[in-house]
Every structure is written in structure tokens, then in C-alpha cells.
Amino acid sequence: MKTTTTIKEMSILRREIAGSLGFVPTMGYLHEGHLSLVRKARAENEVVVASIFVNPTQFGPGEDFAVYPRDPERDAALLLKEKTDIIFMPSVEEMYPPGFDSWVRVDKLTQRLEGASRPGHFQGVTTVVNKLFNIVRPTRAYFGQKDAQQAIVIKKMVADLNMDLEVVVLPTVREEDGLAMSSRNTYLNPEERRSAPILFKALTLARERCKQGERNADRIRQEIISLITGNPLAKIDYVSIADPDTLEELSVLNGPALASLAVRFGKTRLIDNILLD
Numbered sequence: 001m002k003t004t005t006t007i008k009e010m011s012i013l014r015r016e017i018a019g020s021l022g023f024v025p026t027m028g029y030l031h032e033g034h035l036s037l038v039r040k041a042r043a044e045n046e047v048v049v050a051s052i053f054v055n056p057t058q059f060g061p062g063e064d065f066a067v068y069p070r071d072p073e074r075d076a077a078l079l080l081k082e083k084t085d086i087i088f089m090p091s092v093e094e095m096y097p098p099g100f101d102s103w104v105r106v107d108k109l110t111q112r113l114e115g116a117s118r119p120g121h122f123q124g125v126t127t128v129v130n131k132l133f134n135i136v137r138p139t140r141a142y143f144g145q146k147d148a149q150q151a152i153v154i155k156k157m158v159a160d161l162n163m164d165l166e167v168v169v170l171p172t173v174r175e176e177d178g179l180a181m182s183s184r185n186t187y188l189n190p191e192e193r194r195s196a197p198i199l200f201k202a203l204t205l206a207r208e209r210c211k212q213g214e215r216n217a218d219r220i221r222q223e224i225i226s227l228i229t230g231n232p233l234a235k236i237d238y239v240s241i242a243d244p245d246t247l248e249e250l251s252v253l254n255g256p257a258l259a260s261l262a263v264r265f266g267k268t269r270l271i272d273n274i275l276l277d
Contacts, residue, residue, distance in 0.1 A: 001076075001079065001080050001083075001084055001085060001086070001087065002085070002086050002087070003076065003086070003087040003089060004086065004087070004088055004089070005088075005089050005090055005091065005094065006090065006094060007090065007094060007095075007135050010086075010088050010090075010135050010136065011135065013086055014135075014136060014137055017046075017047050019045070019046030019047060020044070020045040020046050020047070020139040020140070021045055021046070021047045021048075021049060021136070021137070021138045021139045021140075022040075022041030022042070022044055022045030022047070022048045022049070022138065022139065022140050022141075022142065023041070023048075023049050023050075023051070023132070023133075023136050023138030023140070023141045023142070024037045024038050024041055024048070024049070024050045024051070024141075024142045025050075025051045025053075025129060025132050025141065025143075026050060026051060026052055026053075026075075027052070027053065027054045027055065027068065027183065028052040028053075028054060028069075028070055028071070028072060028075050028183075029068075029069040029070060029071055029075065029183040029186075030074075030075045030078050030079070031173075031181045031182075031183065032173050032181055033144050033146065033172070033173040033180075033181040033182075034050075034144075035078060035082055036144075036170060036173050037142040037143070037144060037170055038050060038079065038082045038084060038142075039082060040142055040168065040170055041140065041142050042082065042083055042084075044140060044168075045139060045140060047085045047086070048082075048083070048084050048085050048086075049084070049085065049086045049087075049088060049136050049138070050079050050084050050086075050087055050088070051087070051088040051089070051090075051132055051136070052072060052075055052087060052088075052089045053088075053089065053090055053095065053128070053132075054068050054070065055095075055124055055125070055128040056092055056096075056124075057096070057120075057123070057124030057127060057128060058120075058121050058122075058123075058124030058125045058128065059121075059124070060118055060119065060120055060121060063118075064184075064187075068183070069183050069184075069186050072089060075087075088132075088135070088136065095128065095131060102127075103123055103127050104123070104126040104127045104130045104157065104161075105122075105123050105126060105127075106122065106126055106153050106156050106157050106160070108246075109122075109149070109152060109153050109156055109246070109247055110122035110123075110126075110149075110153055112149075112240075112242070112247045112248075112249075113149050113238060113240055113242075113247060113260060113262075114149050114150075114262070114271070115149070116238075117237055117238060117262060122149075122150075122153055125150060125153070125154075126153060126154070126157050129154055129157070130157065130161075133158075133163060133165065137165075138165050139165060139166065140165060140166045140167075140168050141154075141165055141166070141167055141168065142168045142169075142170065143167065143168070143169050143170070144169070144170055144171075144172060144173070145169055145170065145171050145172045145273070145275075146172040146173075146180045146181070146182065146271070146272065146273070147271070148244075148258055148260060148273040149247065149260070151167070151169045152244075152245070152247065154167055155167045155169075172272070172273075174200065175197075177197040177200075178197045178199075178200030178201065178204070179193075179196050179197045179199070179200060180199070180200070180270075180271075180272045182270065184268055184269070184270065185268075185270075187266075187267065187268040188265060188266075188268050189266065191233065192233055192265040192266050192268065195231050195233045195234060195265060196265055196270060198227065198228055198231045198234060198263075199228070199261060199263055199270060199272045200272060200274075201227065202224045202227045202228050202261065203224070203259055203261070203272060203273065203274040204274070205223060205224065205227060206220050206223070206224055206241070206259045206274065206276060207259075207274055207276055209223060210253060210257075210276045210277075214253075215252055215253045215254070216251075216252065216253075217241040217249075217250045217251050217252060217253055217257070218251060220241060220253075220259075221239050221240075221241055224239050224259070224261065225239050228261075228263060233265050233266070234263050234264070234265060235263065235264040235265075236261070236262075236263050236264075237261075237262035237263060237264060237269065238260075238261060238262050239260075239261045240258070240259070240260045240261065241253070241257050241258070241259050241276070242257065242258050242260070243257065243258070244256050244257060244258040244275065253276065255277075256275060256276065256277045257275070257276040257277075258273055258274075258275060258276070259273060259274050259275075259276055260272070260273035260274075261273070
């Protein structure tokens, strides 16, 4: 396994690769969710590249960029165990040199949900992912369903800009109690951690109500809200039942839908989602 911290060296390594390349972009502090993406990339490609970069431009003022968990040595050991070929681990200065002033933006899809709650977040995401795609030039790039809106936005960017790669989205990996794996779970204190599985319980309730024949999306939203607000530690940011392609809110369920939510437990903001069909 090779580790590089510069764009120039990554570009040289890329030119030496003739076969298919699977790419897993991460912000590090890896967990089983990330590793499931690496395994899929390993199974489908001749070469696997993972990036570790905590991207400052997708964090807003007062968010957790400075304290976001980092452990590059542990991450490298995990990636080595999964037979990753190359780790690309650039610095902030390498990715955003002095005078950097070019941005990539996807408009409509980023005006809702996470985009509405975190202004500027997706501009940072799409810009850094675009840069990483240009540097690594993958055949396939792998993302998790937990960040559903991010995956939808990136697919839109790839299609609109005619990028020659496939975006692969894999199911959310969960703890035994249903909590979606996330690097930010480490922020939760023991009491908050015990409360956090209420998110998956609420989403599972939505799926069950859909299976039972409920087609009124507003009614399902209210049942989700009622269940979550029954937990005194949970503070809802948003609850959404939307079209899985456009992210427009639905009033009636006539086909597939994406149920998603963002909830705070103390200072920790968690997101999760589930597909309704």
C-alpha cells in the first residue's frame, strides 16, 4: 500500500494504473460503513484508492471542523487490512492553495434538507469531490446511503458535467441497535448514545406504516415527529418524506420515497434516512 500527500504524486501514480480504479473518498476516522465501501471497491476493481481529507469548505461557522475526529494511523492500518492500494491524504493547503477561488455548485437539489440547514455545505462537498475526481480519475466512486442527499447531489453533478465514472451507492451500515454508523457518534455521551437509536425506530415506523397501506405522507411525518419528540434529549432539525430523485416533499405516496431526518442530541447532530417503497 502506498500513501501520498501531494496531488502531483497522486497524478503520477494514477498514470501508472491501466485497469479499473475504485475510489472511496472519506474524511477519515473510519468505521465499518467506510470499510464496506472499500470491500465493494476491492471486489469490483483492479486498483482501490481511498482518500482521507477533512474538508474545511463543507463546514459552516460554528460547526465541528476543528474537533472532527482524526486518527490517520488507525485509518491507514484499517485500509491496509482491506488491501487498499493507495491512500491519498492531502493537506488543506494542498487542496486549497492561496488564491483558490473556483467552486462547483448543484442548485435545486441542495436547497432542501441538509442544504437548507447548513448553507454552503454542499458547495464545499461538490467542489472537493470534483477536485478529487479530477485528481484520482476513478472508474467507480463509492458512497454510503446514510448521506442520501449527498449521493443524489454527486450523481447529479457527475451526470450534468459528463464525468466518465460510475457512482455506486451502498446501504447504510448500522450498529446492532440500528444507529447508523457515523464518525460523529463518538461525540455522544452515554445517555445520548442510548437515546440515538430512536432515529432508526422512527424511520422503521414510517416503513411499517407505508407497508400497512398508509399513503398520507403528512400523517407519516407527524408519527415520526411524535415518536422522536417523546425522547427529551432529541431536538428535531427536520423530518422529510420526499421524492428520492428531486427531494421535493410529498403529500401522497404513489411510488418510492425517501424518509430522512436530522436530529440533535446535545451538541451532536445526526442524520439518517430510509427508502420507502
